[in-house]
Amino acid sequence: MKIKSRDFQVQEGHKVNLKKWPTRVKPLYKSKEQYQKLLEDQVSELSALQQLHYASNRYAVLLIFQAMDAAGKDGAIKHVMSGINPQGCQVFSFKHPSATELEHDFLWRTTQSLPERGRIGIFNRSYYEEVLIVRVHPEILRSQGIPDGLLNEKTIWKERYRSIVDLENHLHRNGTRIIKFFLHLSKEEQRKRFIDRIDEPEKNWKFSQADIVERGFWDEYMQAYEACLSATSTQRAPWYVVPADDKENARLIIARIVVDAFKSLGMQYPQTDAQHRQELLSIRQQLVNEAPDS
Numbered sequence: 001m002k003i004k005s006r007d008f009q010v011q012e013g014h015k016v017n018l019k020k021w022p023t024r025v026k027p028l029y030k031s032k033e034q035y036q037k038l039l040e041d042q043v044s045e046l047s048a049l050q051q052l053h054y055a056s057n058r059y060a061v062l063l064i065f066q067a068m069d070a071a072g073k074d075g076a077i078k079h080v081m082s083g084i085n086p087q088g089c090q091v092f093s094f095k096h097p098s099a100t101e102l103e104h105d106f107l108w109r110t111t112q113s114l115p116e117r118g119r120i121g122i123f124n125r126s127y128y129e130e131v132l133i134v135r136v137h138p139e140i141l142r143s144q145g146i147p148d149g150l151l152n153e154k155t156i157w158k159e160r161y162r163s164i165v166d167l168e169n170h171l172h173r174n175g176t177r178i179i180k181f182f183l184h185l186s187k188e189e190q191r192k193r194f195i196d197r198i199d200e201p202e203k204n205w206k207f208s209q210a211d212i213v214e215r216g217f218w219d220e221y222m223q224a225y226e227a228c229l230s231a232t233s234t235q236r237a238p239w240y241v242v243p244a245d246d247k248e249n250a251r252l253i254i255a256r257i258v259v260d261a262f263k264s265l266g267m268q269y270p271q272t273d274a275q276h277r278q279e280l281l282s283i284r285q286q287l288v289n290e291a292p293d294s
Contacts, residue, residue, distance in 0.1 A: 003256040010233035023186040024245040042255035047083035049262040057118035067183035070193040093124040161231040168237040178237040183244035
């Protein structure tokens with residue numbers, strides 16, 4: 001199976017029904033060894049593209065990861081980005097907003113962490129939490145200090161979608177390219193991974209009572225994701241629904257999508273003008289003529 005990014009992309013204006021999107025597809029690898037080789041090749045390609053991205057300093061790239069618990073966001077980020085120079089990449093994980101963050105609009109805290117030109121920013125969860133967990137748990141919304149006149153739960157989600165799309169369009173117009181991943185996990189696979197986290201002592205720290213409580217809202221989360229993906233996947237900032245029941249397969253798909261996105265930027269290394277080139281040649285000659293240390 002050859003990976004085609006568009007096969008996983010939510011087209012702008014498409015109404016998403018997650019039951020029709022697979023959580024597992026035919027593996028791209030036939031063995032663990034082949035998986036490792038395929039991933040290494042893609043990581044190597046991505047590393048070279050990131051170096052070019054850093055040197056050209058024209059665009060910023062933002063990768064957003066959203067998913068249900070145990071879908072493999074952390075592992076995907078770790079493995080896919082393993083060859084990236086840390087100087088050109090930053091990862092931000094967004095948990096519950098702080099008291100200071102709640103004194104601002106819902107986009108404020110993530111806006112401060114947007115990547116600079118020439119760099120990659122990774123959001124492990126993001127401003128999309130404000131139309132996902134907050135929608136599933138509206139009591140969070142009512143505790144955010146929003147004026148009563150603006151707190152209309154019948155319209156606020158569409159208003160927030162519009163704010164998000166407006167922000168992403170603004171960023172695109174100013175050179176930030178946004179790629180958004182929803183790791184699509186089945187409820188049954190989540191059950192298995194939760195059991196693994198309990199059975200394996202080194203994974204116990206990953207699991208708490210809160211995780212099982214949130215699992216009880218599975219259907220509500222799926223509805224929130226469907227509405228979010230439908231409203232905010234655009235040509236400029238597309239969502240990709242990645243089948244996540246097979247972690248290795250998901251990593252290969254994500255890596256291919258990221259590589260394709262970088263290639264589409266048409267980047268080049270900065271060109272050296274004649275004067276600078278002459279200066280470099282003169283310096284080179286000085287170095288050649290320099291007496292070696294005795």
